[in-house]
Amino acid sequence: MSTPAWFEAALADAPVHREVDVEGTPVHYRVWGEAGRPGLVLVHGGAAHSGWWDHVAPQLHSHRVVALDLSGHGDSGRRPSYDMDTWAREVVAVAAAEDLAAPVVLGHSMGGWVALTVGVAHPGAVSAVAVIDSPLVSRPPEEERLRQRRRPPRTYASVEEAVERFRTLPPQDVLLPYVREHVARGSLRREGEGWTWKFDPRLWGPPPLLTELLPRLTCPAALFRCEKGLVSPAMAEEMAGLVAGGLPVVELPDAGHHPVFDRPLALVTGIRTLLAFWPGGGGG
Template structure:
């Protein structure tokens, strides 16, 4: 575990996971190309991973190969990563993208797990497409407030800065909200995957216009038509009180999986704890 500027050797688990190259595919959803990655045998139960706002599917590159009990798919929501951009965005559209990617991979009733804003997408899928998913889980997705990535980006000009080279851009990469403790090799991997070449250098892949929509999360929870669970990060945004309030809104209850010492972005600082929690949840939920 490190703070900015510290260097660590690459652990074997990480190098093996990153060496497990996913299949890269695209599917058209409502006129826009949606890119996704897929790992694991096609005969296994399905799991769809949904990144947070301003992130991309590569945030799961070191996590997905360790969830090898399932066929794992991680998509780039439209406006993010290597997917196309739309004129406007909303959670229902993104939920349709989740289901379209699952269908393209032949995943029957997958589990959908989303981080931060992606958790809201997962919840929307559980409400709008409850019969088509086996369960939904959210990772530190706050109740009744904008995800931190939206709050921060709304305060910035909606024009990406252009950096002269990849190294400069990677050095400028910051999580939203800022997270001072992380694994530096994971941070560098996701930072490099966040960039695209443009005239004059490199800039971020995401469309700043993705910030225009947020769902009424409090209204989503009582309408969930699929089993649900919450991963609560000890150093994250969802407090114990908020988790209890969220659980009270879900008709069938909301199991809470604690991730000790994890910040808002557990795939950056506590990925193995996250993997253990997800594997445990998948083992107890029916396929």
């Protein structure tokens, strides 16, 4: 499959890379867009990193977009332990470092749990939160699969070998090859004479109780439900019933759990539409 022009254009709109210290740990993040625009913070899922948004963020022209590496992920530092509250404070700190006044926070999978924690624990720091296929379960799917492996991260002799072994957690049928290649290469770090994945294998902390978080939301919220993802129509209805202010459900047709890999343009369209109607929105 050839690389489409929209993807090449998105990657050509390269982000600025910055770092902020949060409670003694460096947190790396990427920035797109002009200062003064409404803010949007993107939060990746477990074992992922901010580069998963490289082909999505540049297309959200109405906002100044920030995507961070949660501690234990990507190019951020590691901590002795991790929890949703700490990651939520990292989101707030990155937004403050970029002078984003009450941004929208959008998270995928485990990152959706972080976004919801921000909305509940720091209601004055955000204008709205949205989650992408973040299931109403006790643990994120990424953690379950990694726990099942029960072995330290493998080291690969070359970048090419590691890229070939790259898989999403959980796996899905469709991965656009040009997206997969870009994200996989950004997921690696040097380890001795070889290469290994950037995330800390000890990153899993206690999961949040969404049945307690969702009823405590006071800001606007929304759910992106992937048709082939982990949130069933029944689960989406249950989640919506827990939110006092309502929970609009944006359906992503034929999308797997990781829409950035199989239906990125549908995801961009959904996000643009949502932002246009939310506080501080506007045109695309």
